[in-house]
Amino acid sequence: MGAILPEPNTSVQSLPKASAGLACATAIAFWQAAAGDRRIGKDFRATCAGNVDELMRLRDQLQGRLLPSARNALNHEELCT
Numbered sequence: 001m002g003a004i005l006p007e008p009n010t011s012v013q014s015l016p017k018a019s020a021g022l023a024c025a026t027a028i029a030f031w032q033a034a035a036g037d038r039r040i041g042k043d044f045r046a047t048c049a050g051n052v053d054e055l056m057r058l059r060d061q062l063q064g065r066l067l068p069s070a071r072n073a074l075n076h077e078e079l080c081t
Contacts, residue, residue, distance in 0.1 A: 024055065024059050027055055028052055028055050028056065028059070031048045031049075031051040031052045031055065032048075032052050034048040035048035035049040035051075035052060
């Protein structure tokens with residue numbers, strides 16, 4: 001089951017570093033919450049979980065390409081604690 005993610009119109013590198021990190025952390029948190037919400041159908045919860053996996057994969061991929069300060073901005077754990 002593939003993740004439902006739109007193609008971005010703006011590259012993460014063109015966003016302010018903190019904004020990109022916050023957007024990423026917010027999207028991951030949203031899809032995690034939806035994946036665990038029993039009011040949502042089982043099939044769509046599976047899609048939500050796939051979106052979490054895909055966003056985390058993309059976040060990790062971007063962290064490898066960005067400068068250390070941008071990697072810190074994209075670090076979900078630092079932003080959410």
